[in-house]
Amino acid sequence: xxxxxxxxxxxxxxxxxxxxxxxxxxxxxxxxxxxxxxxxxxxxxxxxxxxxxxxxxxxxxxxxxxxxxxxxxxxxxxxxxxxxxxxxxxxxxxxxxxxxxxxxxxxxxxxxxxxxxxxxxxxxxxxxxxxxxxxxxxxxxxxxxxxxxxxxxxxxxxxxxxxxxxxxxxxxxxxxxxxxxxxxxxxxxxxxxxxxxxxxxxxxxxxxxxxxxxxxxxxxxxxxxxxxxxxxxxxxxxxxxxxxxxxxxxxxxxxxxxxxxxxxxxxxxxxxxxxxxxxxxxxxxxxxxxxxxxxxxxxxxxxxxxxxxxxxxxxxxxxxxxxxxxxxxxxxxxxxxxxxxxxxxxxxxxxxxxxxxxxxxxxxxxxxxxxxxxxxxxxxxxxxxxxxxxxxxxxxxxxxxxxxxxxxxxxxxxxxxxxxxxxxxxxxxxxxxxxxxxxxxxxxxxxxxxxxxxxxxxxxxxxxxxxxxxxxxxxxxxxxxxxxxxxxxxxxxxxxxxxxxxxxxxxxxxxxxxxxxxxxxxxxxxxxxxxxxxxxxxxxxxxxxxxxxxxxxxxxxxxxxxxxxxxxxxxxxxxxxxxxxxxxxxxxxxxxxxxxxxxxxxxxxxxxxxxxxxxxxxxxxxxxxxxxxxxxxxxxxxxxxxxxxxxxxxxxxxxxxxxxxxxxxxxxxxxxxxxxxxxxxxxxxxxxxxxxxxxxxxxxxxx
Numbered sequence: 020x021x022x023x024x025x026x027x028x029x030x031x032x033x034x035x036x037x038x039x040x041x042x043x044x045x046x047x048x049x050x051x052x053x054x055x056x057x058x059x060x061x062x063x064x065x066x067x068x069x070x071x072x073x074x075x076x077x078x079x080x081x082x083x084x085x086x087x088x089x090x091x092x093x094x095x096x097x098x099x100x101x102x103x104x105x106x107x108x109x110x111x112x113x114x115x116x117x118x119x120x121x122x123x124x125x126x127x128x129x130x131x132x133x134x135x136x137x138x139x140x141x142x143x144x145x146x147x148x149x150x151x152x153x154x155x156x157x158x159x160x161x162x163x164x165x166x167x168x169x170x171x172x173x174x175x176x177x178x179x180x181x182x183x184x185x186x187x188x189x190x191x192x193x194x195x196x197x198x199x200x201x202x203x204x205x206x207x208x209x210x211x212x213x214x215x216x217x218x219x220x221x222x223x224x225x226x227x228x229x230x231x232x233x234x235x236x237x238x239x240x241x242x243x244x245x246x247x248x249x250x251x252x253x254x255x256x257x258x259x260x261x262x263x264x265x266x267x268x269x270x271x272x273x274x275x276x277x278x279x280x281x282x283x284x285x286x287x288x289x290x291x292x293x294x295x296x297x298x299x300x301x302x303x304x305x306x307x308x309x310x311x312x313x314x315x316x317x318x319x320x321x322x323x324x325x326x327x328x329x330x331x332x333x334x335x336x337x338x339x340x341x342x343x344x345x346x347x348x349x350x351x352x353x354x355x356x357x358x359x360x361x362x363x364x365x366x367x368x369x370x371x372x373x374x375x376x377x378x379x380x381x382x383x384x385x386x387x388x389x390x391x392x393x394x395x396x397x398x399x400x401x402x403x404x405x406x407x408x409x410x411x412x413x414x415x416x417x418x419x420x421x422x423x424x425x426x427x428x429x430x431x432x433x434x435x436x437x438x439x440x441x442x443x444x445x446x447x448x449x450x451x452x453x454x455x456x457x458x459x460x461x462x463x464x465x466x467x468x469x470x471x472x473x474x475x476x477x478x479x480x481x482x483x484x485x486x487x488x489x490x491x492x493x494x495x496x497x498x499x500x501x502x503x504x505x506x507x508x509x510x511x512x513x514x515x516x517x518x519x520x521x522x523x524x525x526x527x528x529x530x531x532x533x534x535x536x537x538x539x540x541x542x543x544x545x546x547x548x549x550x551x552x553x554x555x556x557x558x559x560x561x562x563x564x565x566x567x568x569x570x571x572x573x574x575x576x577x578x579x580x581x582x583x584x585x586x587x588x589x590x591x592x593x594x595x596x597x598x599x600x601x602x603x604x605x606x607x608x609x610x611x612x613x614x615x616x617x618x619x620x621x622x623x624x625x626x627x628x629x630x631x632x633x634x635x636x637x638x639x640x641x642x643x644x645x646x647x648x649x650x651x652x653x654x655x656x657x658x659x660x661x662x663x664x665x666x667x668x669x670x671x672x673x674x675x676x677x678x679x680x681x682x683x684x685x686x687x688x689x690x691x692x693x694x695x696x697x698x699x700x701x702x703x704x705x706x707x708x709x710x711x712x713x714x715x716x717x718x719x720x721x722x
Contacts, residue, residue, distance in 0.1 A: 069082075069084045069180055069196050069197065070197050071084075071197055071198075072197045072198035075149060075150060076148040076149050076150040076198065076200075077148070077149070077197075077198035077199060077200065078098075078101070078104055078147065078148065078149065078165075078194075078198060078199045078200045078201060079092050079093075079098075079101060079194070079198065079199020079200075080097070080098070080199075081198075082195065082196050082197045082198045082199045083182070083194075083196060083199055084180075084196045085124075085182075085196075086118070086119055086122045086182060087119070089118075089122075089182055089194065089199070090115060090118070090119045092199070093105070093115060094115075100160070100161065100163060101199075103160050103161040103163075104147070104160055104165065104201060105192070105194070105201060107158075107160045107201075108147065108192065108193075108201035108202070108203055109184075109191050109192040109201075110184065110191075110192040110194075110201075114184075114192075117184070117287055117288065117289060118184045118192065120288050121184055121185065121287055121288045122182050122183060122184040122192075123135060123136070123182075123183055123185075124180060124181070124182060124183070124196075125140075125180070125181055125182075125183040125193075126178045126179060126180050126181055127144055127146075127170060127174075127178060127179055127181045127193065127195065127202055127204075128170070128174075128177060128178045129170055129171055129174040129176065129177050129178065130170070130171065131143045131144040131145075131169060131170050131171065131204070132144070133181070133183065133190055133193055133202065133204045134178075135183045135185070135190070139207060140183070140185065140188075140189075140190040140204075140206070140207055140208055141190040141193070141202075141204025141205060141206050141207060142204060142205050142207060143169075143204065143205045144169070144170050144193070144202050144203065144204040144205075145167050145168060145169050145170065145202070145203045145204075146167070146168065146169075146170055146173045146174075146195065146200045146201070146202050146203075147165050147166065147167045147200055147201050147202075147203070148165065148166055148167075148168075148173065148198075148200050149165060149166070150166060151166040152166070152168065152172070152173065153172065154168045154169065154172035154173075155167065155168040155172075156168065167203065170202070179195050179196070179197055180195070180196045180197070181193050181194060181195050181196060181202060182194050182196060185208075185241065185287070186210050186211060186241070186287060187208065187209065187210055187211030187212075187240040187241025187242055187286065187287065188208030188209055188210075188211075188240040188241045189206045189207075189208040189209055189210045189211075189240065189241075190204055190206050190207075190208065191206075208240065208241075209239075209240040210240060211239070211240050211241045211242035211286045211287065212237055212238075212239040212240050212242060213236070213237060213238045213239070213242035213244075213282075213284040213286060213291060213293060214236065214237045214282075214293050214295065215234070215236055215247075215280065215281065215282040215293045215294050215295050215297075215298040216234075216235045216236055216237055216295070216297060216298070217234060217235040217297050217298065218232065218233075218234050218278065218279070218280045218297065218298045218299060218300050219232065219233045219234065219235070220232055220278065220300040220302070223268065226270075227304065227305065227307075228270055228271050228272070228273070228304045229268060229269070229270040229271070230268070230269060230271070230278075230302060231266045231267070231268050232249055232251075232266065232267045232268075232269065232278060232280070232300075233263065233264055233265065233266050233267070234247050234249075234263040234264075234280040234282070234298065235263060235264075236263050236282045236293075238284055241286065241287070242284050242285070242286045242291070243284060243285045243286075244261075244263070244282060244283070244284055245261070245283040245284060245285050245290065246259050246260065246261050246282075246283045247259070247260050247261075247263045247280050247281070247282050247283070248280065248281045248283070249267050249269075249278070249279075249280050250278070250279045250280075250281070251269045251271070251276065251278050251302075252276035252277040252278050252279060252302065253271055253272065253274070253276045255269070263280075263282070271302060271304040272304065273304045273305060273306045273307075274303075274304060275301070275302070275303045276301070276302045276303075276304075277299055277300070277301055277302070278299065278300045278301075278302050279294065279298060279299045279300075280294070280298045280299075281293070281294045281298070282294065282298075308338075308339035308340070309339060310338070310339045310340045310341040310388045310389070311336060311337065311338040311339055311341060312335070312336065312337050312338075312341040312343075312384075312386040312388060312393055312395055313335065313336045313395050314333055314334075314335055314382060314383075314384045314395040314396055314397035315334045315335060315336050315397070316333070316334045316397060317331060317332070317333045317334075317380065317381075317382045317397040317398055317399040318331070318332050318334075318399060319331050319380060319399045319401045320332070322369075323486075324486065325371075326375075326403060326404055327371055327372040327373070327375070327403035327404075328369070328370070328371040328372075329369070329370055329371075329372075329380075329401055329403070330367060330368075330369050331348060331350070331367065331368050331369070331370060331380055331382065331399070332365055332366075332367045333346050333348075333365065333366045333367070333382035333384055333397060334364060334365050335361070335364045335365070335366070335384050335386070335395070336364070337364060337386055340388065340389060341386050341387070341388045341393070342386060342387045343361040343363075343364055343366070343384060343385075343386055344361060344385045344386060344387050344392070345358055345359055345360055345361055345366065345384075345385050346359045346361065346366030346368075346382050346383065346384045346385070347359070347382070347383040347385075348368045348370070348380065348381070348382055348383075349380065349381045349383075350370045350372070350378065350380050351378035351379045351380050351381070351401075352372055352373070352374070352376075352378050354370060356368045356370070361384075366382065366384060372401075372403040374403075375402075375403055375404045376402070376403065377400060377401075377402045378400070378401050378402075378403070379398055379399070379400050380398060380399050380400075380401060381396055381397075381398045382396065382397055382398075383395075383396045384396070384397075408436065409434070409435065409436040409437035409483070409485040409486075409490075410433075410434065410435040410436065410437070411432065411433065411434035411435070411437045411439065411481055411483045411485075411490070411492060412432060412433060412434075412481065412492055412495075412497075413430060413431070413432045413442075413479050413480060413481045413492050413495060413497060413498035414431050414432050414433050414497065414498075415430070415431040415497065415498065416428065416429070416430050416431075416477070416478070416479045416497070416498040416499070416500050417429045417430075417431075418477065418500045418502050420502065423504065423505060423507060424468055424469055424470050424504055425466070425467070425468050426466075426467045426468075426469070426477075426502055427464050427465070427466055427467070428444055428464060428465040428467060428477050428479070428500075429464045429465075430442040430444070430479035430481070430498060432481035432483075432492070434481070434483050436485070437483040437484065437485045437490070438483060438484045438485075439461060439481055439482070439483050440460075440461070440482045440483060440484055440489070441458055441459055441460045441461055441463075441482040442458070442459055442461070442479050442480065442481060442482060443456065443457070443458045443459075443479065443480040443481075443482060443491060444456070444457050444458075444459065444465045444467075444477060444478070444479055445477065445478045445479075445480070445494070446467060446475060446476070446477050447475065447476050447477075447478075448473065448475055449473055449474045449475065451476075454469075454475070455467070458482060465477075469504050470504070471504060472504050472505065472506050473503070473504055474501060474502075474503050475501070475502055475503070475504070476499060476500065476501045476502070477499070477500055477502065478494045478498055478499040478500075479498040479499075480492045480493070480494060480498070508540075509539060509540055510540060511538075511539060511540030511541070511542040511543035511585050511586060512537060512538065512539035512540060512543065513536070513537070513538055513539075513543040513545075513581075513583035513585050513590065513592060514536060514537040514538075514592055514594070515534065515535075515536055515579060515580070515581040515592045515593050515594050515596070515597040516535045516536060516537050516594070516596055516597070517534070517535040517596050517597060518532065518533070518534050518535075518577070518578065518579045518596070518597040518598060518599045519532070519533045519535075519599065520532050520577060520599040520600075520601045521533075522601075523566070526568075527603065527604055527606065528568055528569045528570075528572075528603045529566065529567070529568040529569075530566070530567060530569075530577075530601050531564065531565075531566050532550055532564060532565045532566065532567065532577065532579070532599070533563060533564050534548050534550075534563040534564075534579040534581065534597065535563070536563070536581055536583075538583070542585060542586045542587070543583055543584070543585050543586075544583065544584050545561075545563075545581060545582070545583055545584075546561075546582040546583060546584050546589060547559050547560065547561050547581075547582050548560050548561075548562070548563055548565070548579055548580075548581055548582075549579065549580040549581075549582070550565040550567070550577065550578075550579050551577060551578045551579070551580070552567045552569070552575060552577045553575035553576045553577045553578070553601075554569055554570070554571070554575050569601075569603045571603065572603045572604065572605045573602070573603060574600060574601070574602045574603075575600070575601050575602075575603070576598065576599075576600055577598065577599050577600075577601060578593060578597060578598040578599075579593065579597050579598075580592070580593045580597075581593065581597075
């Protein structure tokens with residue numbers, strides 16, 4: 020080993036500074052892991068022998084062989100970027116003090132392992148430098164570019180010393196001593212885990228003011244519990260324990276408090292304080308109960324059929340440890356009775372007075388309260404005298420309607436020198452006919468149902484016992500009440516049922532509208548009517564009628580929508596029955612293009628009234644009186660009915676038959692057209708045609 024160290028010393032002595040970064044690391048390769056172990060055994064020797072890289076690739080120029088030198092160079096920050104680079108790789112400026120306090124010397128291997136105290140705390144490491152080399156990748160930190168590569172690429176030796184800061188069992192920051200280059204490993208361990216998990220509270224058996232407290236904490240992966248501190252929340256001094264499961268007993272005064280435990284841990288050489296909601300507990304200590312003892316009442320009940328014999332009963336209240344023991348009675352007439360044993364919370368005694376009068380009876384009750392006795396008194400005034408006649412009456416009758424048809428009746432009464440045993444109920448209709456009679460006990464009520472609509476009444480009588488005999492009170496107005504079965508309410512109905520449209524008399528384009536509705540029930544009414552006349556015009560009215568004049572001819576579909584108020588809410592209703600169709604005809608004309616009523620309708624021609632003789636025509640354009648209005652023959656002026664207008668030949672006076680020859684003349688045409696037309700036929704037809712043209716000519720009117 021000594022020979023190896025000598026060689027390293029000579030190497031550094033003769034080395035060129037620029038070659039230190041490579042040659043020094045190469046020289047270190049001759050030192051085995053065992054050699055580093057021997058070097059670290061003597062820190063001063065190790066620091067003196069460590070290689071330094073004083074070149075441009077070093078993050079921290081010439082590195083730092085110990086924590087003090089590292090912190091000094093970090094604070095000086097001659098390159099101006101050390102804080103940014105080291106923060107990027109796990110050492111922020113706020114953690115520099117912890118680094119100075121806890122960082123240790125270890126080493127990083129070429130294979131990427133980070134070793135501290137003989138234990139691998141990180142693997143697959145990469146180192147960062149200022150210059151690139153094969154296998155590097157760029158890393159930009161605060162705008163500047165650096166180069167990161169696996170240690171298998173950047174290391175020339177098998178291992179290089181490093182300053183290592185741990186976070187519990189987990190490596191947090193690594194820097195090579197030779198050059199200050201940061202190492203980025205894959206941590207193997209876990210970060211410290213520490214917390215205050217729970218404050219346990221349990222009441223001490225048999226005590227209401229004392230509790231035992233303990234706690235539960237977590238301290239793992241390098242975190243160590245220092246202590247737990249209990250604050251009981253009542254202003255008393257805190258209690259510190261190093262074992263959280265150790266029970267701490269505390270006694271409270273009455274009140275409400277919040278107990279709390281705080282856990283203190285040592286983590287990476289620093290104190291960390293933890294608490295939590297689960298590490299608090301509410302505590303309540305109630306005031307001890309105060310014994311209660313009292314004489315609540317003293318009653319005097321007159322024995323039946325007597326005027327002066329009473330049963331006195333004293334009732335007590337005893338709580339929170341107080342108990343009723345006995346009672347002493349002073350009846351107010353010099354007679355007394357002492358030491359009457361209690362029966363639960365009552366003490367009773369009988370006494371008969373020998374004289375009439377007014378007396379004040381007193382009961383003095385004795386209570387056991389803890390180890391002492393206490394007393395309490397109460398009084399009652401009695402007036403023994405001649406027995407009074409029994410008095411009893413019906414004092415009231417309550418009627419409750421459960422539904423439209425269901426009712427409940429409850430009577431009340433009073434009695435002196437008599438005992439009420441029950442009540443008699445009598446139900447009658449409006450004609451005072453008894454429908455039901457029923458006797459019930461004091462506590463019962465009469466449940467009565469009636470489905471028939473109408474007005475009814477119920478009366479009550481008090482049933483009593485007087486000196487062993489059953490009695491009943493008379494009926495009275497005080498205990499007679501009416502009730503009514505009303506008709507079943509019909510749900511409100513609101514509907515629009517019809518719309519009628521009638522052409523207003525004397526018009527052709529104005530219609531009167533009327534809407535009809537159906538309304539049933541007290542909770543329905545009409546708010547308004549909205550008439551839509553179908554031509555883009557509408558009219559809202561509070562009444563059910565409206566009138567509208569149409570501006571154009573045509574057929575229009577109108578509709579009315581009725582707004583109802585139903586059970587406090589507005590609803591709108593319409594229907595097919597609430598629609599109508601109206602037609603506006605074009606105006607009537609007396610002549611084409613001239614409407615009736617125009618002045619031109621009263622003239623047959625301009626300036627000639629319709630009734631004038633000039634307006635009378637027998638034919639279009641032929642005024643009455645003209646000869647052309649009378650039928651004539653060919654010579655004109657001879658009535659057509661005259662015999663002279665009978666058909667004539669050329670020579671006149673003969674009929675056509677008379678003028679026609681007996682035989683038509685023969686012509687050469689018959690010989691020329693044998694078999695097609697007979698000669699006589701053709702000659703006759705020609706003759707007939709000539710004669711008829713003459714006749715027509717003679718019939719035409721002559722001018």
